[in-house]
Amino acid sequence: MSDRMIEVEDLRISFSSAEVVKGVSFEVDRGETFGIVGESGSGKSTVLRAMSGLNENWDGRILFNGEAVPKRRSREFFRKVQMVFQDPFGSLHPRQTIDRILSEILLVNRIGDIDRRINKVLADVALPRTSRFRYPHQLSGGQRQRVAIARALIAEPKVLLLDEPTSALDVSVQAEVLNLLADLREEHGLTYVMVSHNLAVISHLCGRVGVMQHGHMVEQVSVEDLRAGNVSHPHTQELRRLSVGLEDLQDA
């Protein structure tokens, strides 16, 4: 059993004629949280979607737990690798109750004990039992995002891919969700890959960061180095400068 949970080698993705991801490689150890930061159009979300199996049009190699995964993933794969989406409004089926939304992966995989699992996962994400049979439009943005996290966790995966999980949330709700993600990571020994454009958020949860620009991963640094300014690529420096600049006000 390798210590490397995820390996991405020379990932290339094109849409129509444009190459959106131009040879990205990185590795994530078991239990680690790897962040991918970049601006819109950098290709960060595209990389995540290819890793998740949503996008089947890629070249290169993607390995989970030492095994190369095919373009079309199996049901077993989805039990081990799950994703949390950015928009809490769009990621839950508007006509299904929370209960039904959470049950889907259990039903598809014929996993029993649905009742107990749902109640447990609702407790894990600190959602009251009363929300179980509500519809998404009856919940707040923060609650919806918790449901999205619960849905990702209910089949007990090993890896969670997080696509800007808090970008659409208010700052106070973001703090709660970030704390929740950190707690769940401890409790379940999960490996995270998180995409964000916000360096502060990434540095809070992640140990290492990959910086993407125009489809390339231009640098990979540890968060400590990022903090200290030990970064070489100008884009990384620019992103760091902007993030620190905003914070300076808080210290001034």
Added chain:
Amino acid sequence: MLTTFRTWALDDTPTSRRQAAWGRRYRIWLALRRNPLAMIGLAIVIFFGGLAILAPLLAPWDPAAQDLAHRLARPSAAHWLGTDELGRDILSRILYGGRVTLGMVISIVIVVAPVGLVVGCVAGYFGGWIDTVLMRVTDVFLSFPRLILALALVAALHPGVQSAIVAIALTAWPPYARIARAETLTVRSSDFIAACRLAGASPRRVVFRHIMPLCVPSVIVRVTLDMSSIIITAASLGFLGMGAQPPSPEWGAMLAIAKRFMLQEWWVALSPAMAILLVSLAFNFLGDGLRDVLDPKQN
């Protein structure tokens, strides 16, 4: 008992899927109730539906019973709506005619809406050659002028209610496919569908369990709005002698014969015309109301 249902359905924290689902339906009903025109439409539809179902109990006369001595009689106590050219009671013929007309319309819609829904959702979700093939087939049927195709079919088979149903159904299904496909295209790339795929759901499951339920409201609205045009098409076929055959009463056929007497014995034409008009109008009001209420933006 009604209030207990109401409190149960409107409970803010439902404890079962059934309760949540009924809560949703009840809220939609409450919203519909606030629309006076929709309620009028619903009332008329239920009224005529009731008349059609209870025709054998309500009709004072046998709709085929002729009384040539009293043909084209004015409305009277014995014949509330008068008699037609063969002395048959118009009221009874309207009631039984309702069974024929509404029966035809329901038979058509029951087949047409699900077929269109499936075709549209499958085409929209899978895209590629499946989409192209299905949509071209849809286009072919869509480009046939409804009445003329119906006439041709009915003439080729044999005139009668069954042929009329087949003929109308063949041209009525394409719009539903189009609607379903359009809705499917909007939701196909949404995150919640992506999440279903990430649960390992097969494409068939995604289409049937997750996407189709979202298309149903638009299809329902279209069905109610289509009812009026289907009724008129069925009546037109009857008018042209291609639908229900005599002596079977059918509103359109009744209207066709009555046109000969329109100037002097106008009541013979008035009844079937009003029946067609009222039912079509009612479905239109209802359809408009349903559209306002089922529009997801309102939720």
Added chain:
Amino acid sequence: MLVDIKNLRIAFTSRGKRFEAVRGISLSLGREKLGIVGESGSGKSLTARALMKLLPKTAEVTADTLRYDDVDVLKASERQMRKIRGGRVGFVLQDPKYSLNPVKTIGSQVDEAWREHKRGSAREAREATLDLLDQVMIRDPKKVYASYPHEVSGGMGQRAMIAMALAPNPELLIADEPTSALDATVQAEILRLINDLVEKRGMGLILISHDLPLVSHFCDRVCVMYSGQIMEEMAASDLMNAQHPYTRGLLNCMPSLMHPRDRLPVLTREDSWQEETAR
């Protein structure tokens, strides 16, 4: 005094239930830069819209005072308001994708904004537009003039929106989340641009945002709104000495690159904040 608001209340009635979205807001603004900060549902956008009488008729708007300069907004007719909107007050909204007409070129839209209030010939409008596009730091004004909104980047679209807002030479600019849809690098540039233009023209600025540090960087004064009320108001430079627990909570719960913490302090909302404080 450009804006004078005292005890503004906005309520909505839906399905028989009355909901007060704004509960007694008072603020005033001269030719300075005011930031209104709040989370979703705080009522910050509603306040700006009420000032411009842009709320739907179903909204109940009441206030002791709601004035824009010499105009009593509560009593003003739609015609009077139309003269103010655009002409005296410019708007920059959140997402240029949704605010710009997708079927018209950018140039034609800025032209229209200019001609609406300035009445000149088509040629004069085009000259003015090209000049404005240059002022908002667009490098190739002629090219952008002829482009459609979907052909330019988000940052460029937002610059075009600013040009549109400034075309009639307004006295006040209301920017509602002008940079939320933009990348960090572009955000800073756009805000600096707004800042410079506002200062150069001696305009007032109302900057509405959910981003507290961002707003305090670019404004003179900051109002913090929560649940339809103003919790606290202070000079931007005083932000760090904020007194109200809500403001402090907001500042504390943000993750920081330079000051990592194991757990982010969570904002516990006190019920007492919901109570109305007479101001």
